[in-house]
Amino acid sequence: MSRYWSRFVHDLEPYVPGEQPKMARLVKLNTNENPFGPSPRALAAIEAANGDDLRLYPDPDASALKAAIGEYYGVPVDQVFVGNGSDEVLAHLFMGFFRQDKPILFPDITYSFYKVYCGLYGIEYQTQPLDDDFSIHLAAYPADNGGIIFPNPNAPTGRPLPLAEIEALLQRNTDSLVVVDEAYVDFGGESAIALVARYPNLLVTQTFSKSRSLAGLRIGFAVGQAPLIDGLERIKNSFNSYPLDRLAIAAGIAAMEDVAWFKQCVDAIVAERDALTAALTARGFEVLPSAANFVFARHAAHQGETLAAGLREQGVIVRHFKRPERIAAFLRITVGTPEQNRALLDALDTLL
Numbered sequence: 393m394s395r396y397w398s399r400f401v402h403d404l405e406p407y408v409p410g411e412q413p414k415m416a417r418l419v420k421l422n423t424n425e426n427p428f429g430p431s432p433r434a435l436a437a438i439e440a441a442n443g444d445d446l447r448l449y450p451d452p453d454a455s456a457l458k459a460a461i462g463e464y465y466g467v468p469v470d471q472v473f474v475g476n477g478s479d480e481v482l483a484h485l486f487m488g489f490f491r492q493d494k495p496i497l498f499p500d501i502t503y504s505f506y507k508v509y510c511g512l513y514g515i516e517y518q519t520q521p522l523d524d525d526f527s528i529h530l531a532a533y534p535a536d537n538g539g540i541i542f543p544n545p546n547a548p549t550g551r552p553l554p555l556a557e558i559e560a561l562l563q564r565n566t567d568s569l570v571v572v573d574e575a576y577v578d579f580g581g582e583s584a585i586a587l588v589a590r591y592p593n594l595l596v597t598q599t600f601s602k603s604r605s606l607a608g609l610r611i612g613f614a615v616g617q618a619p620l621i622d623g624l625e626r627i628k629n630s631f632n633s634y635p636l637d638r639l640a641i642a643a644g645i646a647a648m649e650d651v652a653w654f655k656q657c658v659d660a661i662v663a664e665r666d667a668l669t670a671a672l673t674a675r676g677f678e679v680l681p682s683a684a685n686f687v688f689a690r691h692a693a694h695q696g697e698t699l700a701a702g703l704r705e706q707g708v709i710v711r712h713f714k715r716p717e718r719i720a721a722f723l724r725i726t727v728g729t730p731e732q733n734r735a736l737l738d739a740l741d742t743l744l
C-alpha cells in the first residue's frame with residue numbers, strides 16, 4: 393500500500409495465477425501448461441528472428457500471424473484479432489464490449505479472471521449456477537443481459553458443451569455479445585469458430601498457451617465477424633500498438649503451420665488424460681468427464697486441501713480452489729507426461 397495509490401487501485405481484486413515455483417525438479421501439474429515442448433519449427437523461427445531486426449518495431453497488425461490463423465481455420469483475415477495472450481484479448485473485449493447497462497452473465501464456477509476484469513472495468517455481472525453434474529446450463533441463461541461469456545470446455549471442470557447448445561443460445565440471444573473462451577477446445581471440444589459466419593454477435597477466443605505449448609510467448613486470438621474485430625482493433629490501438637513482439641509473431645506462424653506436431657502432442661495428451669482418469673477412478677476418485685488437458689477430481693474419503701498439501705510435500709504441485717465451497721473437495725490436475733503422471737499416482741498411493 394502507498395499513499396500515492398488511487399482509491400481505484402486500492403479497491404482492485406487482482407487475479408492470482410497458479411504458482412510458478414522456482415525450485416527445480418518439481419512435477420508441475422498446476423497451471424495447465426503443455427508437457428510436450430513447442431514445435432521445433434517454432435523454435436527455429438525464433439532463432440531466425442533473433443537478430444538485428446529486433447531494433448525495429450514489429451508489424452503492429454501482426455498480419456502474417458493473422459493470415460496463418462485464418463488459413464488454419466478457413467476464415468478471412470479480417471475475422472481474426474491477435475493479442476498478448478488470450479487474457480489480453482479477453483481484457484480488451486470486457487473493456488470494450490461488456491460495459492453495458494445490463495449485467496453480463498457467466499457460470500458461477502468458471503475462469504476466475506472474468507470477475508477480475510469486471511472489477512477492473514466496473515462491469516456488473518450475474519453468475520449462473522452449474523448443474524448438479526457441474527455442466528453449464530445455457531438454456532437457463534436469462535435473455536435480459538449485457539453479454540454472455542463462458543469457456544468451452546469449462547475451467548476448472550473440463551466439461552465440454554455440445555456445439556448445438558451454443559447455437560441454440562445464439563439463436564435466442566441475438567441482442568448481446570456471446571463470447572466462447574476456447575482455451576482448451578483442441579483437447580476434445582467442438583470449436584464455435586464454425587458458427588462465426590452465421591452469428592454476428594459471436595466472438596471466439598483461443599490461445600497458443602495450452603495446445604500449442606507456447607505459454608511463455610503470450611499469444612492469444614479471437615475470431616468473429618469483421619465489425620467485432622474492428623471494434624477490438626480500436627481498443628487495442630488505444631492501448632498498445634505492438635502487443636506481439638517479433639519473436640512471438642514468427643514462432644506463432646510456425647506453430648500454426650506445424651499441424652503434424654500439434655496433432656501429435658494433442659493426441660498424446662488425450663491418451664494420457666484417459667489413462668489418468670482410469671487410474672484416479674481406480675483409486676477412489678470421482679473424475680468429471682474432461683475434454684481439456686486437465687482433470688477435475690475429488691476423493692470420497694480425503695479432502696482436496698489435504699491431498700494438495702500431501703502431494704506438494706512429495707514435490708507434486710496440483711491446483712486446489714478453496715472457493716466456491718462446492719468445488720473445495722476437488723483437485724485440478726494438469727495432464728503431464730507419462731512419467732509425471734506416474735509420479736503423481738505414486739505420490740497419491742502413499743497418501744491414500
Ligand SMILES: *Cc1c(COP(=O)(O)O)cnc(C)c1O
Nearest residue numbers: 477478479503547575599601612
Ligand atoms: C489459460 C486460460 C486463458 C489464458 O490464456 P493465455 O493465452 O495464456 O492468456 C484464458 N481462458 C482460460 C479459460 C484459460 O484457462
